[in-house]
Amino acid sequence: MKISSTMSKQTNGVSSFAAYPATRVIGFYKFLARHSGRRRIDFMIQQFSKTLVYCAMIFISLNFYFPMTDACSSRTTPKPRPPSPTNRPNITFHTYKCPPAYAAWYCLNDATCFTVKIGDSLLYNCE
Numbered sequence: 001m002k003i004s005s006t007m008s009k010q011t012n013g014v015s016s017f018a019a020y021p022a023t024r025v026i027g028f029y030k031f032l033a034r035h036s037g038r039r040r041i042d043f044m045i046q047q048f049s050k051t052l053v054y055c056a057m058i059f060i061s062l063n064f065y066f067p068m069t070d071a072c073s074s075r076t077t078p079k080p081r082p083p084s085p086t087n088r089p090n091i092t093f094h095t096y097k098c099p100p101a102y103a104a105w106y107c108l109n110d111a112t113c114f115t116v117k118i119g120d121s122l123l124y125n126c127e
Helices: 002-008 016-034 038-065 100-106
Strands: 095-097 113-118 121-126
Touching: 100 113, 100 121
Parallel strands: none
Antiparallel strands: 095 113, 113 121
């Protein structure tokens, strides 16, 4: 009697105790096949495209309801500017020869030394 009761619990020679973990392992592999590889990447691309469409729709609707302004100023016409000043008069100063010691020490590369008298002060220059 015992032999027939244990045989009735077996399926194709495998006991139900050993068949349970095998079905769990097969289910796990089916899960991996469903959620990995190309199908998972396609799903991620599909989710990304949906998110991108939603963001674009929100951006367009916000631009429609709150139009962007051209500048931060509320002034519609430009501020009037004063007319440009007239050209400055051409003022020339009389030039004089500078001392030979200054020309020898400060004016290099055959530069010409000259002196300009403005008020009481003398300005030495090389050109």
